[in-house]
């Protein structure tokens with residue numbers, strides 16, 4: 346037993362023993378150094394350990410080295426090194442100064458695995474946090490980019506979404522040093538993303554494997570894409586691109602990104618569902634026009650602005666004449682088509698800043714904002730009436746339809762939402778009573794009797 350040399354024991358240690366001079370130059374390292382730092386012991390001798398330290402950790406490492414040389418025993422100092430292959434090694438050091446030899450004796454314990462697991466967990470937690478707190482998908486993608494940037498080099502990062510119905514790819518988030526954001530395009534036009542989406546497998550292209558051939562201009566050396574997998578299949582991909590040879594992506598990065606992508610896919614699905622629900626709560630599903638609730642919100646805001654700016658606004662209440670006959674004679678489905686066609690015609694009569702809402706079966710309300718004068722509102726009402734002139738083409742069948750329109754104005758007919766809506770409704774009713782296919786403006790409110 347006595348004959349087992351300490352050298353043989355050192356060879357077996359998983360931790361690396363390092364002896365460096367006061368300038369941090371390596372005098373001796375044990376075999377485990379190669380596993381941790383990537384340099385063979387004979388390569389390591391003569392290197393300055395400080396030069397291998399991650400640039401962000403150099404200052405603290407230098408201060409620690411000084412403290413050790415003052416005689417302080419260091420039991421658990423942590424820092425990062427850039428390995429020979431470019432990867433990052435996290436080390437916990439136990440070190441002391443040997444005065445008689447004028448060297449630092451240190452033991453490097455590799456904690457990279459643990460640190461990576463910790464940062465991965467932190468990333469996953471941060472992404473699920475972001476899924477709750479981000480105000481919309483754009484904000485979520487920005488936060489995901491930041492979080493992934495803490496795990497990997499992510500100067501060029503895109504979130505690509507895949508629409509299985511249309512077979513199109515869209516790029517809702519795209520940060521790239523050399524290329525602008527691509528517009529929505531067919532899946533086949535982005536060969537690498539298409540491969541990721543179709544196979545639902547990650548893909549890493551490195552220069553040796555052949556550079557991507559679909560990018561015009563500056564071609565990235567590294568292309569790493571992982572699928573975003575939802576319950577029903579791929580909903581897109583996360584893509585990282587590297588233009589510099591010194592910042593390669595490795596299989597480990599591929600695994601890391603894929604791991605994180607599960608959480609990102611869940612966050613996207615969650616946000617998309619919220620957006621769909623929010624949309625359903627505010628928009629009519631048949632015509633995609635704002636519903637009664639959203640109209641009220643917009644009316645409230647518009648009234649507040651009109652009050653502040655002493656402006657005018659107009660409400661047109663539109664009810665179709667004998668719409669029920671279409672349902673009864675042609676069927677409910679044709680009635681639906683007609684309502685959709687009416688919505689389109691109404692939209693063509695107003696500006697983008699105005700609101701066309703469907704507030705009930707065959708009832709629509711147009712909110713005209715910032716209209717300079719009463720005449721302008723009348724012009725729009727007349728334009729709408731004229732727009733109903735030609736019959737509607739419903740799946741090849743011409744169907745005539747006319748509206749009854751009632752108009753109320755702020756401030757002429759009232760100041761409150763309900764009052765104005767009530768006046769417009771009552772005016773529409775007068776139009777209808779007089780035979781329909783006409784506009785009637787609400788009567789001026791009666792002043793106090795006497």
Ligand SMILES: Nc1nc2c(ncn2[C@@H]2O[C@H](COP(=O)(O)OP(=O)(O)OP(=O)(O)O)[C@@H](O)[C@H]2O)c(=O)[nH]1
Pocket residue numbers: 631664665666667668669670672676677678679680681684705706707777
């Ligand atoms: N196709 C279809 N019909 C609907 C929808 N919502 C409501 N309706 C029908 O729309 C009709 C509206 O009724 P009314 O406004 O009283 O009927 P009208 O024939 O227009 O009569 P007037 O307004 O007096 O001219 C009813 O028959 C409803 O069943 C819908 O989403 N699709």
